[in-house]
Amino acid sequence: MITFTSFPVAPDPYLARNDDAADYLPDSDYMDVDLEEESDAGSSKLTCPGESITSSHAFMRGHGTYVENEEVISSVAGLIERVNKLVTVRALRTRYNPEVGDLVVGRITEVQPRRWKVDANSRQDAVLMLSSVNLPGGVQRRKLESDELQMRNFFEEGDLLVAEVQAFFADGAMSLHTRSLKYGKLRNGQLVTVPPILVRRLKSHFYTLPCGVDLILGLNGYIWVSKHVKENEQEGEEGFDAEAVYSNKNDEIDEATRTAISRVTNIIRVLATHSIPLTDTLLLEAYEWAIEADVDLKDLLQEDIGDALIAAVTNR
Amino acid sequence: MATISLSKSEKAYIQSSLKASSSLRADGRRPHDYRGIALETGVAPLANGSARLNIGKTNHEQSGGTEVLAATKLEVEDIENGDGVEGGRIVCSVSCSPSAYPHVSYAALDDLQYDYTTLVQDILAHPSLHPPNLSILRGKKSWLLALDLVVLSDSGNIYDALFMAARAALWDTKVPRTRSVEYRANGSRPAGGNDMDVDQEKQSALDTRQVKTATDFELEDYWDEGEPLGGRDKWPVCITLNLFPPLYYLDAALQEEAATPLRLLLMFSFKSQAPASLQGMRLMGTDDIDLSLVSGLIKEGEKHAGELFVAINAKLKEEDIRRTEKARRRFAAVR
CATH class of the missing domain: 2.40.50.140 (Nucleic acid-binding proteins)
Incomplete structure (x- = not known):
């Protein structure tokens, strides 16, 4: 069986012009994340490239940031982390950063x-x-x-x-x-x-x-x-x-084990494409869902079934 | 060969899974299953025809799958003084993005590109597939059809992807309409310069001089980009049979390719109301195969190529409809 699909479509700019959504402009105040106001240093926030994080007078720039116009600005999309006066951004999409004992x-x-x-x-x-x-x-x-x-x-x-x-x-x-x-x-x-x-x-x-x-x-x-x-x-x-x-x-x-290995592999791939952190309980739930719903092995990778799987395991 | 490194036990696992009675593959496919293929035509606005193809990527994934971009460009060539050939010619080239083969050195990448280019050129520039409408002026000007393919990422089955993308781009190619222009020197007019003397200029309906003496051409100003390339149904599809004689499977992922000793490439062209013609055949790999098995494999390959051909044609027609609709909506929005 050979099936052809289309690439996911980007919104057509000519059509979006008539939409109300096009008039919406992001509120610029929303972007201001002041670390001073953040109560505890442990909490982390998401940021994206070009976003101003804080003033460079009060804080030091760390990895994933740069200074422009006396402001510390994020250069990657990721989590803001702060150790005393050092501000770093840990990128979400990156290579593996090793630590001893990993x-x-x-x-x-x-x-x-x-x-x-x-x-x-x-x-x-x-x-x-x-x-x-x-x-x-x-x-x-x-x-x-x-x-x-x-x-x-x-x-x-x-x-x-x-x-x-x-x-x-x-x-x-x-x-x-x-x-x-x-x-x-x-x-x-x-x-x-x-x-x-x-x-x-x-x-x-x-x-x-x-x-x-x-x-x-x-x-x-x-x-x-x-x-x-x-x-x-x-x-x-x-x-x-x-x-x-x-x-x-x-x-x-044996065959049953091979099937199980393939099924687990496919489930991991589906969870990964939906950016869901892997845990053993989550995997087990997903596996049980796949068995209960009687999904064919290769169909797991299909978009709608993957979405259903994610909805089932994350809503519990 | 641009294969990734795989441990012996991984190879053995893949091979024994395929050879098992249920023939299961790493992602749960059956041996003759393809991954999902995404195809879009008209992706490059400045090209005469273009297509983007991806095998094996799901919509949520940011990257992955085998992705190929194909585009054609028509250039005018001079037959008398330039490289032009009567009736036009086709030149194909394949380039690979270094990010598609991160484990391959630069020199090896050049070799790989050359291998792909040679194969595509051999098959697509064959006289039996030559489109009839690539000439402009007999003996003077012709079109050069340059087909460029870029491999953006490779996760297996690159040959099928290359030929599918090439077919889609060639299907999408529009040849601009031309009109020949005759140059007539002022000196040929009567020396008297009498404006009333028009009768001599009149040409009879039987005069064929226009064709003979036409020296140049102009592009017709018309509402569409031109007429489709002639004989576009004929462009071949490639089917790769990955062999564990006598078994075979289709659409290998990268790991499976590394574990497969032998591959048979078959290119089939389907003309309407005619049996499929085998346009090319390549055997790749380190293993050997019994000659008696090959004819059976070609038959099997023809069957699968037929399925692929029907599927890609349906998708190409769907794309044509989608694009004419898009053009209409865009026109309406601008107005």
């Missing part, structure tokens, strides 16, 4: 001497040192020359991995580590990408949905959807089995 999903782009370069949706490629991965034959041991020579046996170009941000280098690039049995190479599933702002910092970023699907929400907006692996069957429970941890082979995955 959980990220990344893809290896390069294998270099004693390190891997990892694409983690950040401004620079992240670095994964050979010394910060689990090596075969024991979790804690010194790296050897033989490990250096077989780095591609652990990770090679294109491989996906889940890791934690360990530290930053002087140039702002992040350093990752996978020194936990929860971290490491990813398999048995597929990746879906959302804007990083939609993934919030949570207590845990590993979820298991009751439909037999594991979910890893990377804070960089990369989300790994995979087949559920039972706790006691996870690799490395007893001792460390390097063969299994760095394996490229998928397990046997």
Whole structure:
């Protein structure tokens, strides 16, 4: 089946001329956001580029702002944040800003001497040192020359991995580590990408949905959807089995699980296009709605069904 | 090949999903399903014909999908002294925005553009598709039809998108009406300069001199932009069969393309009341295929191309109606 649609139509300027709406001019007073009047520093407000935030005499300009005519003006669309006298605007649509301790999903782009370069949706490629991965034959041991020579046996170009941000280098690039049995190479599933702002910092970023699907929400907006692996069957429970941890082979995955993985992926895409932050409860509700409404898998991505899904899960 | 990097397990997952009995794909499509296609014609006001096409973007998304912009421009060429060819010619070019292929280096992007250009040029500039109304003055002037395609973003199935956009832009192309002009020197008049002597100037109805001696042309001032390019039904559509012999699937997403070893491109042209003609065929990839399978695949491809052709034609006619309506409303609003 092949269907053609039209692009969403911009309002025709010749027709809008007759509309009453065209006479409406935004009230200029509305734009004035005075931080002095804002009672507590914790509250944040949305702003858009070119909008005057405050006076430059009383405040210092931070990221996402500039000064013109003695006023601090936003240069991006985002949330105004204030620390003492420093005003910054955190952009809504941006690359991932890493912080130490964040959980990220990344893809290896390069294998270099004693390190891997990892694409983690950040401004620079992240670095994964050979010394910060689990090596075969024991979790804690010194790296050897033989490990250096077989780095591609652990990770090679294109491989996906889940890791934690360990530290930053002087140039702002992040350093990752996978020194936990929860971290490491990813398999048995597929990746879906959302804007990083939609993934919030949570207590845990590993979820298991009751439909037999594991979910890893990377804070960089990369989300790994995979087949559920039972706790006691996870690799490395007893001792460390390097063969299994760095394996490229998928397990046997049945049809129902594949369908569930695709359905979860589509739901995440729908939620992301509607700019709705992802949580496990929301995903679960959406999944149940999709099952109850008996929506065909691929129809989830259609506009009207997506809207119905969003209406159903956000109104509860 | 401009494929993204994919881990071995991802590739294996995509391949095993397709080969499974239910043949499920990452976004829940069946193997022969297309993503939604959005098409709009007349997007570039200064072009003679233009179209914008997007495969796979939903209306809420800001970006995404495979987006191609196509526009045609007609230029006058001199046949005697310039590059012009009797009956006009077609030149196609494809350029890729660097943002469409962020992982590809500049030199590789040039190669990619060249590959796309060669393919489109080979297929569309073929004599069997040549439009009949590209000549202006026999032996002197002709139209050069320049078709430019820009790849704005690529999320798979770029070849089908390129040919669909090209078809839409060529369908939309209007050739300006021209009238030939004869140059007659003053010296040919009788030297006496007698104004009364008009009879000699009179031409008989059988005089064909106008055609022979016409040296230049002028554009007719008429209410529309010209007449449509001749033979516009013939412009081909491309269908890409992504192969896992003997299986195949259509409209691969970027990840699926990276996991597919072999692709068969088939370009079909459909003329009214005639069987579809295969205009071109390309086999791409690293794998090999048994020759005996190919003829079956061509048949299957023809079936799908037919469906695509019917769908795109319906949409193009709908666009024509939409645009004439828009012009009328705009006219009414200005008045």
